[in-house]
Amino acid sequence: MRLWLISQTENDDWDTYDMAVVAAETEEDARVMYPRNGEDIRKLISSRVPPFNPVETFGEWYSRLDKYHHGDWVLDPALITVRYLGRAGRGTQRGVICASFHAG
DSSP: OEEEEEOOOSOOOSSSEEEEEEESHHHHHHHHOOTTTBBHHHHHHHTTOOOOOOOOHHHHHHHHHSBBOOOOSSOGGGGGGGEEEEEEOOEEEOOEEEEEEOOO
């Protein structure tokens, strides 16, 4: 298991996470980890897709899709910076070690 620093600057208002230290095997796994609970953000994206209304255009539907924010974190993995910190101690499980949250 490896330790990674994940961070984002896209969603930087109050009540948001800006970074977290996570334990994951790969950079890709760390990149999709939600700082609150370690959940895969791709699952959050799929749960936030609004239903398509047949009378609207694709552009109208797409503009309603909030693909970048989940209230307190960014959902687009391309906007997340990942930095390798080092090897985790023996027995460390995949998940969030600590996170920085800006409460408002």
